[in-house]
Every structure is written in structure tokens, then in C-alpha cells.
Amino acid sequence: MKTSLLFVEPPHNFWFVMGEYLSPPSTLLILAGYIERELPEVDIDIVDCQADRLNWEGLERYIQSANPSIVLTSGYTTNAYAVARTCEIAKRVNEDIVTIVGGIHFSFTPDESLQTYPEIDYIVRGEGEQTVVNLIKTLQRKGKISGIKGISYRLNERIIQNPSRPLIENLDSLPFPAYHLVEKNLKHYHFTMMAGRNNRYMVLEGARGCEHHCSFCTQWNHWGGRWRTKSAKRIADEIEFLHNTYGGVFLWLADDHMRLDIRGRQLYEELKKRPCKEDIMLFFQSRTDDVATNPDLVGKLRQVGMYWIMVGVENDSEETLKEYKKGTKTSDAYATMKILRDHDIFSHAMFVIGARRDTHESIERLRQYSMDLAPDFAIYTALTPLPGTVYYEKAKKNGWIEDTNYTNYDMAHAIMPTEILTKKEVQEELWRCYKTFYGSVTKNISGIFSKNKLKRTLYRHMTGQFVLEKFRRLI
Numbered sequence: 001m002k003t004s005l006l007f008v009e010p011p012h013n014f015w016f017v018m019g020e021y022l023s024p025p026s027t028l029l030i031l032a033g034y035i036e037r038e039l040p041e042v043d044i045d046i047v048d049c050q051a052d053r054l055n056w057e058g059l060e061r062y063i064q065s066a067n068p069s070i071v072l073t074s075g076y077t078t079n080a081y082a083v084a085r086t087c088e089i090a091k092r093v094n095e096d097i098v099t100i101v102g103g104i105h106f107s108f109t110p111d112e113s114l115q116t117y118p119e120i121d122y123i124v125r126g127e128g129e130q131t132v133v134n135l136i137k138t139l140q141r142k143g144k145i146s147g148i149k150g151i152s153y154r155l156n157e158r159i160i161q162n163p164s165r166p167l168i169e170n171l172d173s174l175p176f177p178a179y180h181l182v183e184k185n186l187k188h189y190h191f192t193m194m195a196g197r198n199n200r201y202m203v204l205e206g207a208r209g210c211e212h213h214c215s216f217c218t219q220w221n222h223w224g225g226r227w228r229t230k231s232a233k234r235i236a237d238e239i240e241f242l243h244n245t246y247g248g249v250f251l252w253l254a255d256d257h258m259r260l261d262i263r264g265r266q267l268y269e270e271l272k273k274r275p276c277k278e279d280i281m282l283f284f285q286s287r288t289d290d291v292a293t294n295p296d297l298v299g300k301l302r303q304v305g306m307y308w309i310m311v312g313v314e315n316d317s318e319e320t321l322k323e324y325k326k327g328t329k330t331s332d333a334y335a336t337m338k339i340l341r342d343h344d345i346f347s348h349a350m351f352v353i354g355a356r357r358d359t360h361e362s363i364e365r366l367r368q369y370s371m372d373l374a375p376d377f378a379i380y381t382a383l384t385p386l387p388g389t390v391y392y393e394k395a396k397k398n399g400w401i402e403d404t405n406y407t408n409y410d411m412a413h414a415i416m417p418t419e420i421l422t423k424k425e426v427q428e429e430l431w432r433c434y435k436t437f438y439g440s441v442t443k444n445i446s447g448i449f450s451k452n453k454l455k456r457t458l459y460r461h462m463t464g465q466f467v468l469e470k471f472r473r474l475i
């Protein structure tokens with residue numbers, strides 16, 4: 001019988017902090033593109049429950065009518081239950097459907113997840129492409145599962161962890177993401193606050209991983225503590241392809257770490273040759289030390305469409321930055337804000353509250369620091385013990401975790417107390433951060449009527465979507 005795969009982007013919550021958006025299921029598209037190339041005889045379908053507005057009953061009907069041999073799905077920690085529920089539904093429809101899951105959360109919790117969710121057959125740990133192809137081929141020929149690197153599964157009530165698979169050395173060898181499989185939904189993908197309702201939003205990957213080791217972050221650990229990049233030419237080709245073929249305008253680079261120092265110049269040289277540079281809006285994530293030490297490259301990349309940069313400022317206290325193993329300094333954050341302002345790039349700063357030593361006073365200092373830095377957009381998050389982080393191990397060992405409901409691991413919910421503050425007080429402080437930054441009537445009015453279009457959109461969003469009120473309700 002022909003193998004048919006159904007990739008499922010399950011129904012899940014939206015992140016209210018960033019307002020109204022609909023994201024393409026980027027991970028699934030990247031995996032599907034690879035499988036399509038390696039196993040052309042296999043049928044591949046993707047159902048995106050967000051774009052198709054399918055609830056759980058709708059998904060069940062979809063799986064019934066598609067009747068796939070394998071269901072594959074993915075989600076990070078906050079969506080872990082949605083992934084498990086998808087597998088449960090697949091098994092209810094037909095217990096012969098094989099269920100495969102992957103991604104950061106499941107890579108770090110194979111024992112726990114296989115024990116808790118009998119409906120998951122296989123977990124693909126770490127980098128997915130080669131492992132999933134190997135697994136599908138082995139299932140097709142009913143071969144030996146024990147020889148497949150990078151998977152975890154159940155065998156006679158035991159949980160087996162096969163050895164890990166080495167990483168792909170040349171990321172240029174990966175195909176483009178399979179956006180053609182969600183072509184009917186392309187017109188729906190958007191990010192209102194960041195690019196307006198009518199600009200097509202797409203995600204692409206330029207690099208994987210990070211060579212830093214921040215204690216609250218899963219990414220370096222997930223990708224083996226290494227940073228690998230595609231070549232600048234390949235990244236520019238992918239940008240051009242998404243723009244010219246599908247009309248992608250707002251392009252979010254999934255890279256955790258931009259590394260201007262290594263590829264800033266080449267990216268500029270490549271993109272300046274491409275006509276699409278006039279039309280695209282690129283979003284990158286960076287470290288403050290990377291921006292601070294490469295001001296000239298930031299200016300150059302602005303000329304080829306880089307219009308929004310998110311940086312992890314995290315904290316005002318050098319001590320806390322050390323505790324987080326961040327490796328940046330507060331002076332880097334001041335330099336970054338100035339460079340972004342000077343080059344007319346929208347500055348988006350991330351802050352973390354809830355470190356063990358945090359008190360009302362230290363969080364107040366962080367608030368004042370963030371006001372002082374004055375980024376265009378500030379997001380405050382609560383320190384979250386995500387499985388796979390150094391912080392998680394420490395917090396678990398010390399009994400700091402008060403909320404074990406993964407749905408709340410979205411960084412908007414407080415999960416742990418500090419030495420002084422209760423969990424509820426951390427939640428209150430988080431709301432106060434937003435209130436300080438976005439709660440001033442005069443600042444809001446000037447934001448709403450700002451000459452800068454991005455700023456106008458942002459302030460309309462923060463007031464119109466009642467973000468402050470939503471944070472207050474979490475207390």
C-alpha cells in the first residue's frame with residue numbers, strides 16, 4: 001500500500017502579546033520539503049488547523065477522510081498537549097495510523113512523553129530531516145527500528161532511546177521549505193502588528209543553533225551547542241524565491257542568533273543584487289554584543305530590507321546576566337539601541353524577570369532601565385523552566401517549579417517564585433512592567449499618532465488588543 005503522510009499543525013493558542021497573526025507551519029514545511037525530495041513516491045498532505053479554522057472535531061473528520069498511514073506533528077513546550085491530543089485523535093480514527101512527533105520539547109522529554117502519552121509511537125529527537133526519512137523507509141520495509149539513530153520509542157513496555165544522530169554539516173544541501181503544500185492558505189498568513197494585515201508573512205531558516213550557553217534557553221542545547229549557517233547566497237536565493245514565487249513580503253528569519261560578524265557583509269552583498277530587496281521586510285533576532293560591535297553592517301543591511309531586529313537584553317544587572325550565562329553587558333544594550341535608532345531599524349527588546357534574587361526593587365530597576373533604553377517595542381517575560389534548559393534542571397532539583405501545566409510555559413505566565421517574591425507577585429510585577437512601558441496615556445497618544453508607521457501600528461495594537469488588561473487577568 002502507498003505510504004501517505006499527514007502533517008498536522010494542531011489547533012493551539014495564539015500568543016496574545018504580539019496580537020493578531022497567523023503563522024505558516026514553518027517546521028512542518030521544512031520537514032515536508034526534505035521528505036518530498038528524498039521519498040518522491042510518498043504522498044504528503046499538510047493540514048493547518050489555524051489557517052483552516054479547524055477545531056478538534058474538524059481535525060478528527062479531516063484525519064478520517066484523509067486516512068493517512070502516518071501522522072506527523074510538532075510543537076514546543078506550550079503546545080505539547082496539542083501535539084499529544086493530535087496523536088490521540090489519529091489513533092482513535094484508526095489505531096494503525098503511526099504517529100511521529102518531534103521538536104524541542106519532545107526531544108528533551110522522551111521518557112516522560114512516551115510514558116504519559118501512549119498515543120505517541122515515535123519521537124524524533126534533535127535535527128529531524130534525515131531521521132524521519134530513515135524512519136519512514138524502515139517502516140515501509142518493516143525493517144529494524146533499533147538501528148535508526150535519533151529516535152525514542154516503546155518496545156514491550158520499555159522506553160528505548162536510540163543513540164543520537166550527527167548533525168547535517170552543509171545546510172545548503174536542504175531543499176526550500178514546501179510552501180506549495182499550503183498554497184491555498186498563503187493569502188491568510190500575516191502578522192498584523194509587525195507588517196500590517198495585507199503583507200504576506202513567511203518564515204525561513206538561515207541558520208540553526210547557537211554557540212552561547214544561556215541557562216534559560218533551549219536552543220543551543222537542541223542544536224548540539226553549535227551554530228551552523230546556510231551560505232549568504234543560499235539565504236538570498238531562498239528569500240528571492242519566497243518573494244518572487246509566493247509574494248512573501250514580511251520574512252521572519254528563524255535563526256536564533258544572527259551573527260552579523262560572520263555573515264553580515266556577505267548577506268548585504270548578495271541581497272543588494274536582488275530586485276526583491278525593494279519590497280521585502282526582513283526580521284532578525286540578534287544578541288546585543290553582535291549589533292554593538294557591527295554598527296556599519298547594521299546600516300548596510302537596512303538598505304536591503306532588514307527593518308526590524310529583536311535583541312535579548314534580558315536584564316539590567318550584570319550579576320543576573322552572569323547568572324544567565326548571557327555573556328553580554330548592559331553597555332552593549334545601550335549601544336544597540338542607539339545603532340538601531342541611527343539606522344531607522346525598529347528595535348524590539350526582550351527582558352526577563354523572576355530570577356532567584358529578584359525583589360520588587362530589582363524588578364523596578366529593570367523597568368526603569370528598559371524605559372531608559374527606550375526600545376520601540378519592549379517585551380517582558382517571566383523566567384520559564386523549559387525542559388532542556390540548565391535552569392529547568394536546577395529548578396526541578398530545588399523544587400522551585402510551582403506550575404507543571406505546560407500550556408502555561410509561554411513566558412507570559414509566572415511559573416516559579418523567587419527567593420523573596422511569590423509566583424503571584426512575579427505575575428503582578430510582569431503586569432507592572434507592561435503598565436509602565438505602555439500604560440502612559442500621553443505616550444500612547446503620541447505613539448498612536450507617531451509619524452513612524454511601525455510605531456503607530458504597534459501602539460494601536462497594544463491599546464486596541466487590551467494587552468495590559470490581558471496581563472492583569474493572569475494575576
Ligand code: B12
Pocket residue numbers: 012013014015021023024025026027030031072073074075076077078079100101102103104105124126127128129132203205217218219252253254255256381386409410411412
Ligand atoms: C517563528 C517562530 C515563532 C512564530 C510562529 C512559529 C510557527 N511556525 O508556528 C511566532 C512568532 C508566532 C512564535 C510564537 C511563539 N514562540 Co516561537 N519561535 C519561532 C522560531 C524563531 C522559528 C521556528 C522555526 O520555524 N524553526 C525552524 C525549525 C526547522 O526548527 P524546529 O522547529 O526545531 O524543527 C527541527 C527539529 O526540532 C525537528 N522537528 C521539529 N518538529 C518535528 C516534528 C517531526 C514529526 C519531526 C520528525 C521532526 C521535528 O526537525 C526540524 C528540522 O530539523 C523559533 C526559534 C527556532 N529557531 O526554532 C521560536 C521558538 C520555537 N518560539 C518559542 C516561544 C517560547 C514562543 C512563544 C511562547 C512566545 C515567546 N515567548 O517567545 C510563542 C508561542 C506561540 C504559540 N502558542 O504557538 C521558543 C520555544 C522554546 C521552547 N523550548 O518551548 C523558541 C525556540 C524561541 C527561543 N529561542 O526560545 N514563534
Ligand code: SF4
Pocket residue numbers: 209210211212213214217218219220256257287312326
Ligand atoms: S538566548 Fe540567544 S544567545 Fe543565548 S543561547 Fe539562546 S539563542 Fe544563544
